[in-house]
Amino acid sequence: MRTISGLYYRFKRIWKAIRLYLMISGPGIIVMLADNDAGGITTYAATGAKYGYALIWFLVLLGPIAYYVQEMTVRLGAVTKRGHAEAIFDAFGSFWGWFSLLDLVLVNWLTLVTEFIGMTAALSIFGVPPILTVIMVCVIMGIMVLRGKYWTWEKISFLFCALNLVYIPAAFMVHPSVSDIIHQGMIPNFPGGFSAQLFFFLMANIGTTIAPWMIFFQQSSVVDKGLQEKDIPWGKLDTMIGAFFTVLVAIFCIVVTGTLLKGVDIQSAAEAATQLLTVNTYIGTFLAIGLFNAGFLGAICISLASSWAFGEVFGWAHSLNHNIKEAPWFYASYFLTLITAGSITLIPGAPLVLITLFVQVIAVTLLPAALVFLILLLNDASIMGKFRNSLLQNIISVTIVVALILLSTLYSLSALFPSLFAA
Amino acid sequence: MFSSLLRKIGTLFPFRFQKIREINRRYAKPRIHTSPGVSLALLFLRLYLIFLVAVLCYKFVTIIR
Numbered sequence: 001m002r003t004i005s006g007l008y009y010r011f012k013r014i015w016k017a018i019r020l021y022l023m024i025s026g027p028g029i030i031v032m033l034a035d036n037d038a039g040g041i042t043t044y045a046a047t048g049a050k051y052g053y054a055l056i057w058f059l060v061l062l063g064p065i066a067y068y069v070q071e072m073t074v075r076l077g078a079v080t081k082r083g084h085a086e087a088i089f090d091a092f093g094s095f096w097g098w099f100s101l102l103d104l105v106l107v108n109w110l111t112l113v114t115e116f117i118g119m120t121a122a123l124s125i126f127g128v129p130p131i132l133t134v135i136m137v138c139v140i141m142g143i144m145v146l147r148g149k150y151w152t153w154e155k156i157s158f159l160f161c162a163l164n165l166v167y168i169p170a171a172f173m174v175h176p177s178v179s180d181i182i183h184q185g186m187i188p189n190f191p192g193g194f195s196a197q198l199f200f201f202l203m204a205n206i207g208t209t210i211a212p213w214m215i216f217f218q219q220s221s222v223v224d225k226g227l228q229e230k231d232i233p234w235g236k237l238d239t240m241i242g243a244f245f246t247v248l249v250a251i252f253c254i255v256v257t258g259t260l261l262k263g264v265d266i267q268s269a270a271e272a273a274t275q276l277l278t279v280n281t282y283i284g285t286f287l288a289i290g291l292f293n294a295g296f297l298g299a300i301c302i303s304l305a306s307s308w309a310f311g312e313v314f315g316w317a318h319s320l321n322h323n324i325k326e327a328p329w330f331y332a333s334y335f336l337t338l339i340t341a342g343s344i345t346l347i348p349g350a351p352l353v354l355i356t357l358f359v360q361v362i363a364v365t366l367l368p369a370a371l372v373f374l375i376l377l378l379n380d381a382s383i384m385g386k387f388r389n390s391l392l393q394n395i396i397s398v399t400i401v402v403a404l405i406l407l408s409t410l411y412s413l414s415a416l417f418p419s420l421f422a423a
Numbered sequence: 424m425f426s427s428l429l430r431k432i433g434t435l436f437p438f439r440f441q442k443i444r445e446i447n448r449r450y451a452k453p454r455i456h457t458s459p460g461v462s463l464a465l466l467f468l469r470l471y472l473i474f475l476v477a478v479l480c481y482k483f484v485t486i487i488r
Contacts, residue, residue, distance in 0.1 A: 092465070093453040094446065099472075314442060365475050372464050380455050405471075416482050 024234040025241070026154045027221035030301065031070060031214050032242025033161040036249050037298025038118025038269070039111070039359070040208040041291050044250045045272040047201055048257030049264045053176075056185030056251050058202060062209040063247035065400050067240055069371065072378050072397065073215050074235035075387050077222030080377075084219040085309035088373050091383065096369070101313055103366040105337075108213050108306045110359045112341035115302065117352055118295035120345055121270035125277070125288045134342035141300055141338060145331065150224050150320040157300060163293040164249055170286040171252040174259040181255065203411035210404055212366040213305045215374060220308035224319050229387065253290070256283065269294075299338070307334040364412040368405040375401060 036044075047055055073084065080087055085104065089097030119137060120130035144156050190198055218239075227235055257272055260279050266272045269291045277284030304320075310333050311318020317327035324331045344350055375397055378389045389397065414420055455461060 089446070089450040091453060091455040094450045096465075096468075097446075097450055313446060361479070365472065368471055369468055372468055376455060376461055376464055379460075382456065383454070409475075413478070416478065 021234055021237065024225075024227065024231050025238040026158075027218050027225060027227075028070065028074065028235060028238030028240070029161060029242040029245065030154070030157050030297075031218045031221070032066065032239065032246040033164045033249070034217075034297040034301040035066065035209065035211065035214060035246050036164060036253075036294055037111075037208075037302075038115050038122075038291060038295035039298075039356075040250070041253060041294040042118070042269040043201075043204045043208045044253040045257045045269040045287070046266050047205060048254035049261040049266045049272060050201065051191045051198075052258040052262040053181050053185035053254065054189060054191040055201065055205070056181065056254055057188045058205060059247055059250045059254070060186075062205065062250075063243045065404070066209050066246065067243040068393075068396055068400055069210055069374070069404075070214065070218055070239045070243070071236045072374050072389075073219040074222055074227070074239055075232055075384070076374070076377055077219040078227045078229050078232050078235060079384055079387050081223055082219075083223055083308050083312040084216045084370065084374075086312035087219070087377055089313055091377055091380070092373060096373070097313065100366065100369060100373070101309055103362070103369075104212060104216055104309055105306050107359065107363050107366050108302045109337055109341055110355055110362060111211070111213065112299055112302050112337060113344050113352070113355050114359055115295040115299040116342050116345040117356070118269065119292050119299070121268065122273065122288045122292035122295065125270060125273055125284075131346055134346060137296060137299065138335075138338055138342060140296075141303070142335065144300065145304075145320060145334065146324060153320050154225070157297070160293055160297045160300070161245075164290070164297060165245070166286050166290045166293065167249055167252040167256060170283050170290070171255040171259075173280070173283055173286075174256055176255050176259045185251075185254075200411075200414055203407050203414065206404065206407050207363075207411050210367070210371075212363055212370050213302050215370050216309055217301050217305035220305065220312070224308070224321070232387065256287065303334055303337045303341075306337050307331075361412045361416060364408045367408055368401075371401045371404060 044059075076087060077083070082090065085097070085101050088100045116134060116137070120133045123133045124130060144153050147153070192198065222235060256276075257266070260276055260283070261272060264275065266275070269287065273284050273287040273291060275284075276287055307330050308318055310316070311327070311330045314329070316329040318330045319327065322330070344355070345352065375389070375394070377383055378397075379394065381388055
């Protein structure tokens, strides 16, 4: 009898913990899965097509990197109750504040254009005209936020996060050799030697792992959700689960293209989906749906990151818990970003390739600043109190940040000057 | 001439410029404790940005040539 009651109370305790986690979970999972946006899926598809399973080990390494950077935003948001933009203004003054805010808005807008490029390309495979895609996306995203409830927005976002897992069944459908995945993919190696092209691919994968908008988005999201200091362990768990899934999706995407398109040079995920349609209709369809969903998930987070940042700095009401009458400027900036970015993709002859190149270059002007500010803020005892970085956390985070700054700079230089690393 | 142009633009959007001035005033004094580490990190960021701007200018010049 005592054993049964013991088991019952243990079950109740675990169930209570799960319920608490489900209430607090959200920002970490959403930001991490949105990290696999249209650009990310394109990078993974191209990596798989070029090198097969050989670089899976590298993606596994990127999971903890993403986690360590993003968990700092959870602590900072929960302790200061401020978004990253406002925290920079407050701690470093208006020069760095304006620099970060304006750079963020520019990078986000350009990234949003690339998400629309991905979404329109994905749906054009099914014969949907780009204008219809843009209108549909704007309407759905409008419905998501106009209910005036953070909770509603988050739960709808979870649905799109679940759709991001479409690459998992797709990978099982291509019947890959598990032995090949383990032997070729899990043991660190550089296929064909450490060439300039391989270096470019490695840097592109790093570039998709940590983006400036992710830091701003998750911190603002933690604040809007109302996470407290006591919720930090749950927020960190949420981020860890998100990091696990983001790597999982990336690996399965590589498995799909690595199995069916190995050795093929592809320029975009839409091109991969079109090629896969000729091999297997279902897998090609899954890849196209996944690409659209990735772009959509990226778009809902990126447009919000800008609006939150503006609201924080200008002192506007800036919560998803406010309706359009209570927070008109917040929603105006949200829709303005969305509609202008979508419209750009509809302009015939718009320099979309140049915009994609620009995203890589401009992002690197903001990423180092955002990361350095993050570490400095996390080390300030007057701001963080007992939640500031420990020595071990500093060693890990500083190593990650230095490596990210170095590699992302090289990536943007190689995008600007392709011949620089060609030798 | 430049300042008069700014004043004219300012009269078009008086509320926005007032708001920006207010934000600048509010955040005029950085709150973070300026230790040598912080100063060094901010110096690095300034130099890094100057380097990036120089690279972008160089690329722009080579494109228009």
